[in-house]
Amino acid sequence: MASPRPTPEAVRLSAAVDAAAVRLAALRAEVQRAETAEALARLRLGEALAEALGARAVAEARLRASQFDRYRAAAFAPRRPDRRNRLRRLAEKMLARLGAPGRALVRARAALGEGAALFDAAHYRRAAPEPVGADPLAHYLTWGGDARLSPHPLFDSRFYAARNAADLARTGLTPLDHFLREGAADGRDPHPLFSLEWYVSQAPELAATGENPVLHYLRTGASRGLSPHPLFDPDWAGGDLVGYLTEGWRRGASPHPLFDPAWRRESGLDDCETEPLTRFVLTAHDTLESPGPCFNSRTYVEARGAALDPSKDPLSDYLAGGAWAILGPEGLHPALALLDDPEAIRSGLTPAEALARRLRTP
Known part of the structure; x- marks a missing residue:
């Protein structure tokens, strides 16, 4: 028995469905192209941001060195040599x-x-x-x-x-x-x-x-809130370095957003008898211990390779400009994480610092 011939209404409906399917496929392709273009744009923007921030870190380091040279030239005259046999x-x-x-x-x-x-x-x-x-x-x-x-x-x-x-x-x-x-x-x-x-x-x-x-x-x-070391943030620590070294660390004060004393004690890296930041600065280059959960020293050192400054601990190297010279495990630059955080970019925060500040309170 022959199949019934479709009605004109069914034919129009089928054609409309087919046309909608074609338009949906085209729309999906357009969305995919747009998403790909956006991802590529963000990638290029992240790379440009990392390059710009890296150049700023280099310029700041040169300025520090130049200013330090001028200080030493000014301090040379009043020095008072002496001997004590x-x-x-x-x-x-x-x-x-x-x-x-x-x-x-x-x-x-x-x-x-x-x-x-x-x-x-x-x-x-x-x-x-x-x-x-x-x-x-x-x-x-x-x-x-x-x-x-x-x-x-x-x-x-x-x-x-x-x-x-x-x-x-x-x-x-x-x-x-x-x-x-x-x-x-x-x-x-x-x-x-x-x-x-x-x-x-x-x-x-x-x-x-x-x-x-x-x-x-x-x-x-100290009263002006100046910092004596890259890993000591007076505002975050809640006081000056003298206060931290004498009493603050015993109360569990954190000297920097990326240095988490409680996490380090729980991880067995520190005890309650030794001031932890000094020990970290002196030993972390060799032990590769991490300062906190937002910064993995071993992973960073592996990514940094021969460019790592041998005179610095891994975190100090990272903050001094290393943050802008490495790629993440997927080959993407960590600076991508800052694209949606303009305040962090203006403040000169590294990606790890920005993350730590979002996750922690001093």
Whole structure:
């Protein structure tokens, strides 16, 4: 039996369905082309953004170096070279045993001047392994300095001595005295968390005055919210570096959005007995431990390759410009994540910083 002939209405309906299917296919193809074009545009924009931000990081590094050179030139003139031979050290110890008058002579001979602000008697007493007596400064000048005891939270004697051993042997000076007389003018850092170059870049007046940057920080820089190190953000930490080193870290204060003390303790990287950021800065280049969940040191080092700065920990290298020179695991640049965050771009935040700030509160 023959099939019934379709009615004219059915024919028109079928033709309409076929036409709609063709239009839908064409629309889908157009959408796919548009999405592909948008993805390519975003990719090119991300690459251009990374290139621009990388160029800015290079320019900022050059500016810091230039400003630091000007500071050292200004600081060179007022330096006060001195030597402290074995005979003089013996004489100081003998004077210290003569009581208050002898200790006063020891202090006068050291002539620390404004540099006395870098001697914190309470901090020194806590750092000393035994009682220091009634005159902590005289004790440091005659005994503690040679034993590499630290006189102030911002001056790590062992760190400074390890990096300036030849000069200390040549002059016989205590680490603090050498730093005040010569080291600061030469740009020698006093503490793992106090980068003179980084600090001077925020205080342009030092390029003219040559003032000791650490004394400047204690006098005015801390109250102005200046940062002594790339990994220390005073606003995020809720205070200055002295406060962080003495009490803040014990309360769990986070010094930087990408450095998460609680996460590190839970991961077994830190304990409650040692200040964590200093240890990270000194050891992470070798251990490749991560500062927090938003930055994987090992992955970054593998991506950075031979371009990694051997003088920096992985996170400091990343923040100094490495962020703009690497690709993600899919071959895409991490700067793509910033395209929808113009405020992060204006602020100069790296992708990892922007992510950490969204996920964490200080």
